Amino acid sequence: MRFGLLTIWLLFLLALPLNAKKERKPGYEPLFGKAQAAYKVTSSSLKGATFYLVSGHGGPDPGCIGKYQGHELHEDEYAYDIILRLGRELMKRGAKVHFIIQDAKDGIRNQAILKNSKRETCMGKAIPLNQVARLKQRCDAVNALYRKDKGRYKRAIFIHVDSRSRRNQTDVFFYHAPGSSKGRVLTRELQRTFQSKYRQHQPNRGFDGSVSERNLYVLRNTAPVAAFLEVGNIQNAQDQKRLVIPNNRQALANWITEALVKDYKRNK
Template identity: 70%
Template sequence: MRVSVLFVTFLFFILPPLLAQKKPRTGKEPLFGKEYATYQVTSNELRGACFYLVGGHGGPDPGAIGIYQGRQLHEDEYAYDIILRLARELLSRGAKVHIIIQDKKDGIRDGHVLANSKRETCMGDPIPLNQVARLKQRCDWVNKLYRKDKSTYKRAVFIHVDSRSKGQQTDVFFYNAPKSAKGKRLADNLHRTFDKKYDKHQPNRGFRGTVSERNLYVLRNTIPVAVFLELGNIRNKRDQQRLVLDNNRQALANWITEGIVKDYKQGR
């Protein structure tokens, strides 16, 4: 009799809530590659937000080039890998994401020296060699998608890697369009996030990245609020560690995501 009572209790009072628990939602993005294509939507922190993610250069233009252990590091490959990681983090928080520069073969990669290619396209279109035409093409795509999206919080993120003298170590720099209050707020939130992370993980080093206005073509010619990141000096040995270690590339994506979430919560 006691067993029957326990069974009835389980059947009517315990089992229904267990069945009602929703399984985590999953999504799939082939651009992430086979290993990372499927992702879980773990929160709704960014529900209603839409992002236009643009890796620097690509196609016929590799961007800045550094030498690591006798092999070339191309800016466009590392910017693209971090863009993909960032896209995956944003999607996992319920956001809508457009990946503007694409490579159908190269997904998220965990190697040190990422193989170079010229396969990248701009939303499937060949990327022009001419610089102005190349920048205009990606801005046109961002603006086209922006006009169609119904989201109330829409942001464009441009990721690049700088090239300076080999001896010049740099931190991540954040740029916003001139007179863009929301762009500056986003850049400030990203900067504060990085500053706190450096205090935690490298307390004696300090963070020397800055936020400033830049009259860059892509910031000037895209409609959504935008931020432009320079992730380091691809020619500097210490900065190269920020790029070649896949854990560091993932950390960059995580920190950028955290800064974006803070900005989103402050207001649309």
């Protein structure tokens, strides 16, 4: 009997490390801000995937500017908030994420009006005002990381906000590099996912976001398969709701994440 109890006790002790391994460790990313820096890895659906997340403009360049209830909406601030939310969702699913544009102070924010700053850096380096130099800097940063990262699935995501006539309401639309078959597959998956979400949440509205090739500098000059998203017209009152309502920014991040999980499973 004593031997039996001892055997059971030893087996219990041996089992403890195995059980501990099954528990996913919590993560911590200071860029998310104090309130959301800690996160839990809730699944392994993106384990092995690497993402390079790039929000448009930043530093000395705020991007396009819209007017909303007496306030200015700056493209770089809203693109950055969506990128942070997207990165957090990807990391919760086990992905490796690089934030190319960073702000040491502004984490994920739940305000409607996101105050503009010029603190953003390209991974700690000052962002040039010159457009070509600015774009080259972030492409070089992506490519340097891409060469070091292991794994087969690597994707770059660029998020911008468009500026058109106030009357021109637009859906989210998607670009990929000319001739990129994998880029086309990725952006079409994003489009399908958004179409599905609009059918679910706004069944009578429809979704007109398009997919197309575009000869953009960042798409031509980055090594990973890439998708470039324009998330709305910063001048249009309806599109502004997509930006100023925090839950809508989170929904964009969630839907993009869902599409990326599908794309990863297809290419795994």
